[in-house]
Amino acid sequence: MEILAFGVQADEKPLLERACADREHRVRCLDVFLNGDTAPLAAGHEVITVSVNARLDERVLRVLADGGTRMIAQRATGFNNISLDTAAELGLTVARVSSYSPYSVAEFAWTLAMAVNRRVARAVRRTREFDFRLDGLMGRDMHGRTAGVIGTGRIGEAFTRIAHGFGMRLLGWDVRENPACTALGMTYTELPELFAAADLVSLHVPLMPETHHLVGRDALRRMKDDALLVNSSRGGLVDTEALVEELRAGRPAGVGLDVYEAEEGLFFHDRSLDVVTDDTLARLMTFSNVLVTSHQAYYTREAVGQIIGTTVNNIEDYLAGRTSENVLVRPGEPSSSGPG
Template sequence: MEILAFGVQADEEPLIEAAFRGLPDLRCRCLDVFLTEDTAPIAAGHEAISTSVNADLNARVLRTLAAGGTRMVAQRSTGFNNIDLDVAEELGLTIARVSSYSPYSVAEFAWALAMAVNRRIVRAAARTRDFDFRLDGLMGRDFHGRTVGVMGTGKIGEAFTRIAHGFGMRLLGWDVAENPACAALGMRYVEKDELLAEADLVSLHVPLLPATHHLVDAGALRTMKDDAVLVNSSRGGLIDTEALVGELRRGRFRGVGLDVYEAEAGLFFLDKSLEAITDDTLARLLTFPHVLVSSHQAYYTHDAVSQIVDATVRNVTDYAAGRRTENVLVPATARASH
């Protein structure tokens, strides 16, 4: 069986090829194009495909895949808010994801964003390339002794908290359930508004669900300190970006680090340098000197990607063997007419 992998990055391809090499009756063909309504017909004749986090698996895409003979989708990410699971179940498709990978990859990158905007690293690097070595406008502040608010204290949030503890910060947490490991570090769990009002640094580590969409909305942003740092390395839809731009225009926040953006599909992972950007909100966001936007790369370490690829291979081999694991979101319990 040949698996068709969509949206494969250049650094990722050798890891995928190595993982499938030597497997009996299984091989993988990698494509750099992302799965969309336009590219879905390419999958015709492939029983199993693999997709990236920015694939669009809406109802129309899933119906096109099913009509072309696809029966299994292995997504190379933990999040699955881009998949219409109800339609997948209706079509009898098996949908699997990667339930976990190195939490340190994302936690460490979130701290890289926080440090970069706090210490004005991007502006400093741009200056020194022009042999401008002035310090004007580059003054940061210590995180030691200040308060961090961690929204979402699962594996990634816990890893982020451990680093914050190493900095000597006061720890506030918000989640549906307390993490004993975070509590043992001295984290105090509080309501969302209290966390936002007290934190000097707010970092988001919750999944994107209907209940968490625009978790940080206009009201939440107004609750935050004027000189707070906000970091999001989870999902773009957690923040109301237009409301964020509005607050930034008022001169609020010390810095904002975003590895994700709510309208990133069709932009992130692609070279748009020769095109006009029609997303006015993103264009405005990028004009603020104390805002740093990266292209959904927090997970992108050799360690994490290797674990993601290995889990994806296991998902495909489990499907081929008829096994169901904790990675399966939608089991193929029935075959609907297409």
């Protein structure tokens, strides 16, 4: 069988080709992402695999179904980009990668936190021009300060373990407590208290209607003026307009974003020669205390290898008529209720 893969990165391509070949499948890798314009390319392919920034709304899913696609394997954990009800209506099978290395994202979240705290981006820009002054580069010790971890699943737990290693006080919020985090000394609290007390707030929850703009104007104004905010989960968790407004007022002290709520069509692309039409993102980039990266937290050899391995297993399960915890929609069954 030939599998069509959308949105394949150059580093990812040989791993995906090798994994498919090991199962005696051919894979045709495209660097374009799945959306309304590219969906017709899938015609004649029963199975496709897509990246995290694919658009799988009703229009795209109908084009896929009309072209003969019956199975969609998403190479990501979150699935807020998929109209599951439409997929169920069309009789499509949809699967995701329910888990992969939590250390990839947790470690990168800390990379952002420390880079912002210690003004690394500013320092690098200076030293490339042989400016070795220290003015404006003063950071703070993390030891003894308070980490507020919003979402304490596998990634949040890994982030918490690193915070514990720094010797930080631990505050957490989640719909259910993680005993491993509690054993590290974490105190669970309500969100208003966490925002008010934390020196560092890191987001590790899925995007769903209940968490959309979880960090909005009220939350940002509760935060300490010298606090740090890190988002390596989903862009829609943060109200970017409200964040820009607070940054213009001189707070919070630093922000690290690996995701952005309007990243579709921007992230994973080279837009260096284009006119930037996203005024909010353009304004965000003007702040010297803001560091934006391109949704790369998951992008380690270990994590990508696990994502590809699970994706191929999901395809094998579909071909064999098997199911697993990764399946979101199967023909004849109701769709999953929400993203995880």
